[in-house]
Structure formats: C-alpha cells, structure tokens
Amino acid sequence: MIVKRLFGMQDITYREFQASLMPTVDKDKIIGVRTPLLRSFAREIKGSGEAQSFMEALPHSYYEENNLHGFLIEYIRDIDECISALNEFLPYVDNWATCDSMNPRVLKSYPERTLLEIEKWLSSEHTYTVRYGIKKLMDHYLDEHFDEKYLDTVAGIESDEYYIKMMKAWYFATALAKHYDETVIYLEKKELPLWEHNKTVQKALESYRVSEEHKNELRKLRIK
Numbered sequence: 001m002i003v004k005r006l007f008g009m010q011d012i013t014y015r016e017f018q019a020s021l022m023p024t025v026d027k028d029k030i031i032g033v034r035t036p037l038l039r040s041f042a043r044e045i046k047g048s049g050e051a052q053s054f055m056e057a058l059p060h061s062y063y064e065e066n067n068l069h070g071f072l073i074e075y076i077r078d079i080d081e082c083i084s085a086l087n088e089f090l091p092y093v094d095n096w097a098t099c100d101s102m103n104p105r106v107l108k109s110y111p112e113r114t115l116l117e118i119e120k121w122l123s124s125e126h127t128y129t130v131r132y133g134i135k136k137l138m139d140h141y142l143d144e145h146f147d148e149k150y151l152d153t154v155a156g157i158e159s160d161e162y163y164i165k166m167m168k169a170w171y172f173a174t175a176l177a178k179h180y181d182e183t184v185i186y187l188e189k190k191e192l193p194l195w196e197h198n199k200t201v202q203k204a205l206e207s208y209r210v211s212e213e214h215k216n217e218l219r220k221l222r223i224k
Contacts, residue, residue: 002054005041006064009033018063022095024163025063033064035101042071055085059092066093070102079110083117086132090121093128096163100135107136111145122153127161134167142178151175151183155191169196173203176218177210184214187221198222 015032019025045051051072060066069089076082082104093099107114114136121133134154141150154171157164172192175183186192192200201218204210210218 002045002050002068003062003065006031006033006062006068009037009041018097022063022097025095029061030063035067038064038067039071042068042075046072046075055089058088063095063098066098067101070098073102074104076104077106079106079113082106083113086117090124090129090132091126093126093132095128096131096166099128099131099163102132103139108140111140114140122157127159127163130157130159130161130164131167134164134171138167138171138174142175146179148179148182151186155186165193165196166199168192169199169203172196172200173207173210176200176204176214177207180210180214184217184221187218190223194223 009031011032011034013032014034015027015030018030018032019027022030045054054065055069055072058069060069070093073082073085073089076085086102086104118133118136121129121136124130124133134157137150137154141147151172154168157168159165172183172186187197187200190197201222204218205215
C-alpha cells in the first residue's frame with residue numbers, strides 16, 4: 001500500500017519544516033518525506049499496475065501523495081498522455097511546492113503542442129493551474145523558443161492570488177536575466193501592478209544571473 005510505504009519514510013523533523021513553508025496545506029496532511037526518497041519511490045513503481053491505480057484514485061489525502069503523483073507524470077513519454085494526466089491532476093494541486101516540482105521532460109520536446117495547453121492553463125480559474133502555466137512558460141519559452149509576446153501574455157494575467165503574483169514576478173525576474181532589453185521595458189513603463197513590479201525588481205537583484213550593471217539600473221526602477 002502506497003500510503004503505508006510513505007509513512008515508512010517519514011521524517012518528523014522534516015515534516016515540521018515542510019509545514020512551515022506551506023501555509024495553504026493542513027499540517028495533518030503532511031507526512032514528512034524528503035523529495036529524493038519520493039523520487040526514488042516514483043522510479044521504483046513507475047509503469048506498474050499499482051502506480052496506475054494510485055494515479056486514478058483522485059483526490060489523494062496527503063501532500064506526499066500529490067508530489068508522488070506529479071513525479072509519476074514525469075515518466076510519461078507520450079505527449080498527449082502526459083498532458084491528459086496533467087489536466088486530470090492539476091485541479092487537485094493545492095500548494096506551490098507540488099505545482100512547481102512537476103517537470104515532465106516530454107513537454108519541452110513538443111513546444112507547439114505544449115504552448116496550446118499552456119494557453120488553456122493560463123485561463124483557468126484554479127490558482128495552481130495558472131501558476132503552472134506561467135512556470136512552464138518560464139521553463140521552456142525563455143530560451144530558443146522565446147517570443148516577446150509571451151511577456152505580454154504573462155503581464156496581462158490579472159489576479160489577486162499571492163501564488164500567481166509571486167510566479168509572475170519570478171517569471172519577469174528570470175526574463176530580465178535572459179532578455180533584459182525586451183523585459184525591462186515592462187518596468188520602465190510600469191506595465192505590472194505595484195506589488196509585482198517591486199517583487200520582480202527584488203528577485204532580479206537577488207539573482208546571480210543579472211549583471212551588476214543591470215542591477216544598478218533596476219534599483220532606480222523600484223517604486224516607493
């Protein structure tokens with residue numbers, strides 16, 4: 001039984017630490033299993049009937065079950081099957097850590113197909129589905145597939161949800177590191193809401209990937 005196996009890996013001290021990082025998750029729903037152990041467990045059971053039955057049994061009860069589910073999705077190599085699995089699971093994601101930890105490699109291999117799905121995720125009413133869409137734009141469309149229109153797309157997302165606003169700031173800070181000239185315009189023209197604007201500057205100033213020259217420029221763009 002998967003839950004029994006998870007409790008067998010429990011680390012109470014780590015559980016306390018995890019709970020402090022995720023205020024949106026009931027502490028009673030956290031077992032306390034370190035990520036390397038969860039990934040190893042996913043690798044052990046991937047492709048098995050047990051894994052299939054587990055992935056069909058939504059919703060799960062524990063935070064670690066959700067993370068395990070996300071790690072099992074990463075092993076799906078068929079793009080349509082992977083996207084289908086993500087769409088079944090994303091509505092049940094209830095925290096930033098589970099959301100951000102799912103990184104199926106097959107998505108990068110099919111940029112056009114993935115982009116179509118990202119557009120749907122960004123229009124979702126579910127906080128972590130939107131966050132996941134922004135993260136995938138950040139992960140896969142700020143390098144060889146970059147297009148300035150994606151900056152417009154993310155800037156245009158309106159939300160009061162903290163975890164969406166934080167991901168928008170993370171996206172723009174990463175974009176500043178990779179495409180400074182195209183991205184800094186959004187700060188110069190104040191295209192982002194105040195909190196997102198200043199959080200973007202903060203995260204860029206904390207980044208080792210942003211040059212000191214650019215950081216000096218960004219400091220002047222903070223809004224008081």
